[in-house]
Amino acid sequence: MRRMNGERHGRTHRLELADPTLREWNATVLDTGPEGIVLDRSAFYPGGGGQPPDNGVLLWGGVQTRIVGVRRGDDLILQPHPDDPLPGVGSLVRGAVADERRTALMRTHSGLHLLAGVVFRDFGALVTGGNMEPLTARMDFDLPDIPADFKQRMEDACNIEVSADRRIDIRVLPRDDALRIPDIIRTATNLLPPDLSEVRIVDIVGLDTQADGGTHVASTKQIGRFEVLKVENKGKANRRLRIRLA
């Protein structure tokens, strides 16, 4: 049975799932080549759930290899910058995730969960799509009718939830227990592959509970202030909200 929390991917222990604040660590190179580098331990988020992959560097032997992306193959494959030297198999390296980008993506990812929680609570509408960049994002909702003050109302409601400083908890549950959570059943049942034995849950306590494999901040105050930039019509029932974080 496959585990969604995936603390390992192939031969790589994924450190960022247990500690999303980790930015530097030691590792050993298991495989290397122009198409990618495999480490025994990595905190590079490989992308998924709408959150883009990390970038950063590997430091070794007095030089650095820039990591410009991460690919999920049989192993977790770190993509080196083509101009940089490659560490050999067995090398000890110091890995570092680019902090500013990752921290911004954690805030943005948690912000989208907060937004989804607020729209569901206030309008009963489900998410139909989305996209995130550091500190800016869009999210689409199945929402045929909205009030005239919708944009301002959403911005205010999100900022109230930021100020409330709700805890954001991560836990891993057996599949059957996870599926008993009402919000999970409403939004994610069809997205959970049938062979998953465990499900990672991201819980904005008292607001939103989702099956999710991303990296998140520890409480809603860390998301920062919301600005709803725009509400667009994307089809008869679809409303697209564009947001930015201060």
Ligand SMILES: [Zn+2]
């Ligand atoms: Zn998510």
